[in-house]
Amino acid sequence: MGIPGLTTFIENRADLYMDDCKLHDTNLVIDGNSLACQIYQQCGSNMCFGGDYDKYGNILMMFFEALFKCKITPYIVFDGGYETRKMKTIIVRMKNRIQAAEKMSKMYNHHASVFPLFIRETLRDIGLKWEVNMVQCDFEGDTDIANIARRLGCPVLSYDSDFYIFDGLYIPFSRLDMTVRRNVDLTTKMQYNFLNCKIYNVDKFLCSYGRVDKSNLPLLAVLLGNDYVKRSTFSMFYQNLKTQSCHGRHKSESQNRIKSVLVWLENETRESAIIKVLGRYKKEKRQRILDNINNAIKGYNCFDSIYLKYLGISPPDVKSKEECIDFDKLGDIEEPSEPEEDNEKHSESDCDQEIIFPEDQEDSTLPTVFKENFRKCLYPPCFMDIFFRHKYYCIAQVEEVSAENAYIVSFDIIAAIFKILTGLCEGLSCVGRVGSKVGKMDVPTYHDPLPTLEEIETMDSEERLKVFFKILKLDYSFKTHLSSFPYSWHLYILAIKYAIDRSKLSWPLIYALIVSKIILSCIDYRTGFIRSVATFMKKHAAKLSMPLENRDMAIDPKDVSDCLNQLSTMDAIHCMNSLLQYFQKDQKVASSSKFFDRRSVHSISEFQSILLHLKYLNNLLKQPFHDFSVSSCLNCTFVYNFTANLSKRTNIETYLDGLLCKAPTVLNTLHVIINSIKEFSCVTVENTNPPPKKRKKKKKSTSTVIPDEHSNNDSEGEPWVDSNNKFSLLKS
Structure with missing residues (x-):
């Protein structure tokens, strides 16, 4: 949900409405959907290539580590399916994001948010690693988040303006500092860790406006409008409302509207306010408007949740009271003094x-x-x-x-x-x-x-595995191709296999996807998680200057697991030294959209779609394959940049032999994996890009031939250059 303008209104007056707090030794109920988005925005990752999940996962790990260092017990609550009454809002948001994605593909530096596919999945997977209590609501989760926090007597962490209306403790995500600090308890003389934050104080907020009655908070939300009730529903009310003005930088139409409603509520009880609102409308509309108000009262004032047991929390002793307003008990309502205008209609395509x-x-x-x-x-x-x-x-x-x-x-x-x-x-x-x-x-x-859901519950893992292969239209013998890979690679390799069969992935992209997986799942463990060239050189410059050793590798060329296990730390360092640049933003692409290859990004998006739905199918079939976290698989900035580089190489293997010559165990592992993929590819594919076409001689005519912008050779060059490679998956 969300109340337009309310977050800005509160944030502009944070010193008045919020209290400083040292957060430690407490429970904390977290809005999972909000956390996923806010953390991803904080990790500074690109959104135009499809998501830098390694950076995102690393920030999530640091977030949970900070919580547990401060003895803060998190309870994460996710939203579920969409509610019918929100469908119009959902479609409008989808349209806006599609438009934002289109602009982002044209302007590299576009600041709109198009969140990657796996942000919720990544939060869930890392939460499981930390054994965090998590629950997913059937539909909208805001009310249950507030109720669970009330039951635990602890704050909510979110970035949703609805929590300013719930009568409870609320920490806006923007007001939480994730830096762990230490302090000394003056009573016990014991040290403790804490996080600095600001907690919203609803009593201070209400006192600023003549002590507005708390029971009027749900009415405030309804009158201002949210995802369920449009503000235009109360257009007649606003026509007769005395306008209050905010001052200075706080001044805007939405800010003035919020202040006007608050000032009006100063001298109103809930019943008197509702009577005056309904008095602006004809009799036939009053019951519908009262129903909207009652729904809000029920949502904001509920104190129970069916999800408590999934978090290991006992139910409250006192059940919620029914506080709906009975239309027949409101008394006389005056007729509107002015003709009612119908401003509720809005245009739709x-x-x-x-x-x-x-x-x-x-x-x-x-x-x-x-x-x-x-x-x-x-x-x-x-x-x-x-x-x-x-x-x-x-x-x-x-x-x-x-x-x-x-x-x-x-x-x-x-x-x-x-x-x-x-x-x-x-x-x-x-x-x-x-x-x-x-x-x-x-x-x-x-x-x-x-099989049905119930039948899946009774099937053994072998039977469920056969169902999985059947859905992918793969022979069960394909299992032997996976046997040389670690369990955590199986779904990733199946996604590549499926993509080769259905969308005909280019070899440059296949190489980039495999190298991304090797780095994120193996190399980072040996070098430390570093994405800054300066930081990397500060840590590893001395080792890079050491003379190379002669290494005789006795590895089964068909066993990927052995290859990955025998990657040496020195090779990992040299590998990252050669490839770290591809994790960085490219200024050439940023300066001009003509260098942005949307076909390549589309291919990455298709692969992510396949990988996501294989993960869904695996969970539905009770995980016949080991689950994976995409944070150990994909950095899409790297995949895009490395694909662009490989796409201009006449022979990819020859180029990689030179690029990774100082990391032979990594190079050998890569060749073993690629050879395995070639074995199960449905079609014969060459590990080369087509040579550049010969230019035709100019004919005497008014037209001119524009030469190719980039040559196709094996020399070291700008890794950011756009690809001439054709992606056959695209259909006009």
Whole structure:
């Protein structure tokens, strides 16, 4: 949810409404969706290439480490599926993100936020490593987050303006300093760690406006508008409201509106305020408006949650009281003195109108297996939308607008997931980018028989593995190709196999994906997690200047696990010395969009779609393969830059032999993995890029031939140069 302008209003007066706090030895309820977005923005990663999950994962690890050093026990609560009453808002946001993604692909430095696909998954995976208590709500989670925090008597950490309305302790994420500090308890003389933060004080906020009654807080939220009730619903109320002005830099229409409503509420009880609001409208509209107000009161004043048991928390002793306002008990309501204007209508494109679906049966009984796994965060939130609405809402990515949506390559996997969840062969629609707009895409029918959720629970791992291969249309013998890889690589290699078969990945991209995985899962453990060239040289310059040793490698050329285990620390250092530059932003691409290869980014987006839905399918089938964290697989800035470099090499292997000559164990591992991929590729592919075409002689005409901007050779050059390599996956 969200109340427009309220966060800015409070932040501009933080010294008045917030108290300094040393956070330690306490519970902390965390809004998981908000945390994922805020942490990713803090890690300084690029969004235009698809996500730097290694940097994001590293910041998350530091965040949880800081909490536990200060003896802060986190409870993470995620949102679930979309609520029907929010559908219009969801579609509008999807449209805005698609537009932001399109601009981002044209302007490298565009500041809009297009969050990567895996940010929630990464938070969940790292939370599991730290054994954090986590739960996923069936739908919107704000009310339950507030209720759980009330039950524990602890603050909420989020960045959602609704928590200014809930009567509880609230720490805005922008007001938390993650630097661990030490202090001494004056009573016990014992040292303790703490985090500096500011906690919102609702009593100070209300006292600033003549002690507004707390019971009026939900009414304040409704009148200002949120994702459920549009402010235009109360246009007649605002026409008769005396306008108050904020001063100085705080002055704006939205800020003035908030102050005006607060000043008006100073001398009103909840009932008197509701009577005056309803008095601005005709009788036939009053009950509907009161229903909106009652829904808000119920949401903001609830003190119980069905999710407490999933966090190991006992329920409260006192149940929530029903505080709805009865229309018949409000008394006489005056008739409006002015004719009522209808300002509730707003324009929508025909495409958007098709996306707004009718009411769904959200009160249907959830299957026990589904409910338990969903709430334990074993299923992604999209499963609730698939189950209830037979709709799948695609998260916007940076893509080639003229190409098909990057999710389409995964439709066979999504269709199988739909059949397992619902038992239906057809009827699933995906809502997402169609061209540059929001549209619906029908998912193909899945005809083959698949087990139900209940049957999956009784199947052994071998049977579930066979189902997995069946859905991917792979022979069960493919298992032998995976046997030489570590378990944590299996889904990643399957994603590459699937992408080769369905989207015909280019070899430069395949190499980049494999090198990214080697660095993030193995090299970083040997060199330390470093992405700054200056920091790397400060730590490893002395070792880089040491003479190279002669190393005789006795490694089975077919066993990837052995190769990875025998990577030497010195080779890891030399490898990162050669490749660290590809993790950095490129100023040439930043200065001109013509150097930004949107086809390459689209290919990366397709691969991420495949990898994400294989992870979903694996979880649905109770993990016949070991799960993985994408933070140990993908840095998309590196993948993009290294792909661009390799795409201009006539022979990739020859080029890599020179680039990694000082890291022979790394080079050997890479060759072993690539040879394994060649073995199971469906088509014969050459590990080379086509030589540049010969220029034709100019004919006497008015037209001119523009030469290729980049030559295709094996020399060292700018690693950022755009690729001439054609990506056959794109369809106009």
